[in-house]
Amino acid sequence: MTMTSDKDRVVIFDTTLRDGEQSPGATMTHNEKLEIAGLLDDMGVDIIEAGFPIASEGDFNAVSEIAKNATNSRICGLARAKTGDIDRCWEAIRHAEKNRIHTFIGTSPLHRAIPNLTMDEMADVIHKSVTHARNLCDNVQWSPMDATRTEWDYLCRVIEIAIKAGASTINIPDTVGYTAPVESAELIKRLIETVPGADEVIFATHCHNDLGMATANSLAAVAGGARQIECTINGLGERAGNTALEEVVMALKVRNDIMPWSTGIDTRKIMHISRRVAAVSGFAVQFNKAIVGKNAFAHESGIHQDGMLKNAETFEIMRPSDVGLSGTSLPLGKHSGRAALRDKLQQFGFEVGDNQLRDVFVRFKELADRKKEVFDDDIIALMRSGEDAENDHLQIVSMKVVCGTGGPAEATIEMEIDGQDVSATASGDGPVDATFKAIREIHPNTARLQLYQVQAVTEGTDAQATVSVRLEEDGMIATGESANTDTVVASAKAYVNALNRLIIRRGKVGEGADTREISYKDVT
Numbered sequence: 127m128t129m130t131s132d133k134d135r136v137v138i139f140d141t142t143l144r145d146g147e148q149s150p151g152a153t154m155t156h157n158e159k160l161e162i163a164g165l166l167d168d169m170g171v172d173i174i175e176a177g178f179p180i181a182s183e184g185d186f187n188a189v190s191e192i193a194k195n196a197t198n199s200r201i202c203g204l205a206r207a208k209t210g211d212i213d214r215c216w217e218a219i220r221h222a223e224k225n226r227i228h229t230f231i232g233t234s235p236l237h238r239a240i241p242n243l244t245m246d247e248m249a250d251v252i253h254k255s256v257t258h259a260r261n262l263c264d265n266v267q268w269s270p271m272d273a274t275r276t277e278w279d280y281l282c283r284v285i286e287i288a289i290k291a292g293a294s295t296i297n298i299p300d301t302v303g304y305t306a307p308v309e310s311a312e313l314i315k316r317l318i319e320t321v322p323g324a325d326e327v328i329f330a331t332h333c334h335n336d337l338g339m340a341t342a343n344s345l346a347a348v349a350g351g352a353r354q355i356e357c358t359i360n361g362l363g364e365r366a367g368n369t370a371l372e373e374v375v376m377a378l379k380v381r382n383d384i385m386p387w388s389t390g391i392d393t394r395k396i397m398h399i400s401r402r403v404a405a406v407s408g409f410a411v412q413f414n415k416a417i418v419g420k421n422a423f424a425h426e427s428g429i430h431q432d433g434m435l436k437n438a439e440t441f442e443i444m445r446p447s448d449v450g451l452s453g454t455s456l457p458l459g460k461h462s463g464r465a466a467l468r469d470k471l472q473q474f475g476f477e478v479g480d481n482q483l484r485d486v487f488v489r490f491k492e493l494a495d496r497k498k499e500v501f502d503d504d505i506i507a508l509m510r511s512g513e514d515a516e517n518d519h520l521q522i523v524s525m526k527v528v529c530g531t532g533g534p535a536e537a538t539i540e541m542e543i544d545g546q547d548v549s550a551t552a553s554g555d556g557p558v559d560a561t562f563k564a565i566r567e568i569h570p571n572t573a574r575l576q577l578y579q580v581q582a583v584t585e586g587t588d589a590q591a592t593v594s595v596r597l598e599e600d601g602m603i604a605t606g607e608s609a610n611t612d613t614v615v616a617s618a619k620a621y622v623n624a625l626n627r628l629i630i631r632r633g634k635v636g637e638g639a640d641t642r643e644i645s646y647k648d649v650t
């Protein structure tokens with residue numbers, strides 16, 4: 127058993143509802159915020175930054191209600207270095223069992239220029255604002271916004287002022303995602319070594335992902351001595367986003383050997399909250415997003431699928447169940463191999479021998495070359511359309527259909543009949559009618575079309591259509607089915623499948639049952 131002391135514990139501060147909501151277009155409704163806050167509370171987030179109460183009535187109401195409902199998490203509100211902001215924030219969070227005022231001001235030269243304050247004037251504002259917050263709430267966090275572009279001496283000076291005024295958490299924001307891991311670790315380490323009183327407070331890291339380094343910078347800051355990570359679900363946040371909660375939490379769990387710090391997060395709740403945040407914010411998660419992306423536990427290529435079927439550790443460093451997924455997914459596609467195909471067929475109850483597998487695999491690859499993704503239904507349709515294929519009397523070699531406005535459709539079909547190539551061209555009322563007429567020219571018959579049915583079995587414009595055809599001849603019924611991304615091709619194959627079965631039936635009715643001469647047209 128691993129023993130964890132307080133100094134090894136990393137506090138998770140989630141700001142999905144504040145910085146996350148600042149993403150253009152990510153605004154959440156009151157009830158959605160309450161729902162997400164409930165999920166954060168339930169998954170073990172230590173501190174929820176629920177909003178910026180001065181920003182609007184809506185924000186104030188949401189923060190207030192979240193504060194009243196919280197059961198485990200500490201509820202925090204953001205406030206500028208202004209008495210009015212801080213008072214409003216306190217009003218919203220005061221009913222929480224555990225609360226925090228987070229007040230901030232931009233300390234870098236660029237940000238000092240905005241309110242046009244000298245270094246001394248800003249130092250005074252910081253002293254007054256933190257003191258005011260501390261008089262209201264016994265848990266105050268202070269942030270020098272744009273800390274990573276603030277002069278070293280000034281940064282040390284203002285942090286010391288905030289600590290002396292009563293802040294118990296000092297957050298070091300990399301507001302514009304400018305820092306890099308080595309620098310991030312070094313900055314926190316030097317601040318803790320240099321600033322008087324630093325060892326009595328918790329240092330936090332708040333990173334943005336403008337250069338794609340937010341997760342790395344946050345973990346480096348922890349290595350440097352920070353013990354609070356500010357983050358959001360799915361990495362939602364201003365511009366390129368904030369540090370993703372799921373990434374830092376899982377990194378600390380999976381690589382605890384080199385990053386021996388723990389969090390209180392129940393990681394099995396990650397996937398659910400990720401999906402809910404994506405749904406309510408309208409920000410879909412990119413497919414290849416670490417931990418929560420659709421492909422994070424999916425393997426399409428044959429070598430990987432084969433490895434996964436033999437030992438999941440070959441290509442996965444964490445178990446899907448660790449993040450709340452029921453399992454790995456092995457979607458079939460053009461890069462898949464026989465091992466995964468056989469496994470998928472077995473799941474559907476198809477036990478195939480090596481020869482049949484070889485045959486299905488060839489047709490599967492043909493399909494995968496035409497389709498982006500091969501769905502389960504595609505595989506079932508593929509198996510159905512392949513039944514009896516070896517005994518087929520009539521086989522389509524190629525077909526070309528021209529249709530559109532301004533004239534009847536025309537179909538040219540080339541078929542192989544007992545090793546002989548034959549072709550015919552026919553026109554008809556639409557592409558399917560022309561196709562069936564061309565087939566009838568090649569293989570004349572009196573079979574009546576009883577049923578023609580098209581069904582899209584998979585999604586999208588490249589969906590496979592399954593076509594069913596039922597023929598009746600002298601009281602004998604034969605059905606054929608085929609699936610293809612091209613509905614007309616599926617129709618032709620289904621029709622030919624039905625004819626093939628009819629031919630077999632004719633043979634079975636009795637010797638000489640099929641007395642009609644089958645005339646084939648030679649290829650010209």
Ligand SMILES: CC(=O)SCCNC(=O)CCNC(=O)[C@H](O)C(C)(C)COP(=O)(O)OP(=O)(O)OC[C@H]1O[C@@H](n2cnc3c(N)ncnc32)[C@H](O)[C@@H]1OP(=O)(O)O
Nearest residue numbers: 145148178180181182206207208230231232240241271301
């Ligand atoms: C890096 C971050 O994420 S910081 C948080 C950013 N989040 C937000 O801004 C979302 C919520 N904000 C809002 O709803 C609005 O900006 C409000 C209500 C806070 C303020 O609205 P307005 O009064 O209309 O001001 P506006 O947004 O145009 O400008 C911000 C003002 O705050 C001042 N300001 C900015 N940061 C601070 C600070 N930490 N302390 C004191 N004043 C500040 C600016 O100098 C500017 O002042 P001015 O109006 O005297 O020029």
Ligand SMILES: CC(C)C(=O)C(=O)O
Nearest residue numbers: 230269271272299301
């Ligand atoms: C308010 C602060 C912490 C912030 O969001 C930032 O600097 O990015």
